[in-house]
Amino acid sequence: MQQNIMLYTTKHLAIRRLAMEDADALYELSQSKWCDKFPNECYDDPSEVKADIESIQAHYQMGHFPHRYGIVLKSENKLIGTVSLKLNSKREIKISMMLMDAYRGKGYAVETLDSMVEYAKKKYSKDRIFAYSRVDSEWAAKLLEKVGFTAQEEFDDDFFGQRIRFRAYVK
Numbered sequence: 001m002q003q004n005i006m007l008y009t010t011k012h013l014a015i016r017r018l019a020m021e022d023a024d025a026l027y028e029l030s031q032s033k034w035c036d037k038f039p040n041e042c043y044d045d046p047s048e049v050k051a052d053i054e055s056i057q058a059h060y061q062m063g064h065f066p067h068r069y070g071i072v073l074k075s076e077n078k079l080i081g082t083v084s085l086k087l088n089s090k091r092e093i094k095i096s097m098m099l100m101d102a103y104r105g106k107g108y109a110v111e112t113l114d115s116m117v118e119y120a121k122k123k124y125s126k127d128r129i130f131a132y133s134r135v136d137s138e139w140a141a142k143l144l145e146k147v148g149f150t151a152q153e154e155f156d157d158d159f160f161g162q163r164i165r166f167r168a169y170v171k
Contacts, residue, residue, distance in 0.1 A: 003013045005017045005060075007069060007119065008115065008119060009074065010111050010112075011111065011114045012073060012074060012075065012107075012111060013067050013071055013072060013073060013108060013110065013111055013112060013115075014071075014074055014075060015070070015071060015112070015116065015119075016069060016070050016072060017041065017045075017060055017069060017070070018053055018056050018059075018068060018069065018070045018082070018107050018163065019053070019070075020050060020053055022053065022070055022079050023049040023050050023053060024049075024080070025051075025070075025078070025079035025080075026043070026049045026079070027043055027049045028051075028084065028100065028128070029079075029081060029098060029099075029100050030042040030043045030132075031102060032098065032100065032101050042079075042098065044153070048120045048126070052106070056068050063108050063128060065085065065086055065087045065093075066081050066084055066085065066086040066087070067084065067086075068084040068130045069082060069084070069116075069142040070082060071083055071097070071099070071108070071112050073103065073108070076084055080100050080102075080103040080108065080110070081097060081098050081099035081100055081103065081112070082097065082098055083095065083096070083097040083112050083113075083116050084096045084097065085116070085120055088130060089129065092126070092128065092129075092130050093120050093124055093126055093129050093130065094130040094132060095113065095116055095117060095120065095129055095130070095131050096130070096131065096132075096137070097112055097116075098107065099111065099112075109143055110143065110147055112128065113131075113144075113147045114147055114148075117129045117147070119169055128170050128171065129171050130168060130169065130170050131149055131169045131170075131171075132167070132168055132169070133166065133167055133169065133170075134164055134166060134167075134171075135154060135165040135166060136163070136165070136166050141167070145170045146157055148171050149169035149170060149171040150169060150170055150171065151167055151168075151169055152167070152168040152169060152170055153167075153168055154167045154168075155168065
């Protein structure tokens with residue numbers, strides 16, 4: 001199986017499939033101060049990363065969701081985050097992403113979300129893409145609105161044993 005298949009590039013970024021050589025960078029990403037908000041993309045031990053990459057690669061091979069891709073900063077040829085496409089309970093595509101702390105606030109999140117929304121709409125023939133954010137995350141709300149998402153309803157959900165209030169967005 002080809003592991004480093006490029007999906008597309010933008011002005012500053014390359015979005016591609018994750019590969020085993022991304023394990024160290026994914027572990028570093030999982031140690032972010034934001035990781036407690038996203039425990040499904042965090043690792044307690046570096047060995048967990050390789051097992052997760054194997055699972056991610058199997059999803060690529062089978063064409064099944066979820067899909068998690070690497071965000072590479074072209075100027076440094078460095079993996080700086082991940083962007084994921086998942087199906088919600090209504091089988092609509094939802095997008096999420098994480099960036100390393102050092103690369104936040106530089107426009108890469110906007111560039112990633114803008115480009116991945118367009119990619120997903122075209123690839124999966126969808127008119128709308130969804131995103132969910134925790135209601136208490138002002139940063140996520142501002143980012144999603146900047147990219148053109150519109151706030152929808154709020155809902156409560158169990159998230160790794162915690163009852164969390166989320167807001168749905170659509171673009």
